[in-house]
Amino acid sequence: MYLIHRETKKYPDGIIEISVTIVNEKDLSHKNYTYSLNSEYVSRQFHSLLRMGKKLHGSALTLLNKSKIKTD
Structure with missing residues (x-):
């Protein structure tokens, strides 16, 4: 599994949207996801x-999943 970073959007209200494609290396299937964050720090950590x-793409994905804004 590895990630392809598609784009990062920053909105005036402080919301940061990060779009990624998750690629499965075994069969090369892929899925697109968008994560909404409210922390500049988490965004910088993800990009780092x-x-x-x-090797660290799994950690980056875990960071996004733990930090995303919960929607009802």
Whole structure:
């Protein structure tokens, strides 16, 4: 599994949307996801982990899942 970063959008109200594609290396299937965050720090941590290589892409995805804004 590895991530492809699609885009990061920052809105005036402080919301940050990060769009990624998750690719399964075994069969090369992929799915697109968008995560909404309210923390600049988490966004920087995600980008830092992403740049460090494929070994840390799982950690980057975990960070997004734990930090996303809960919607009802």
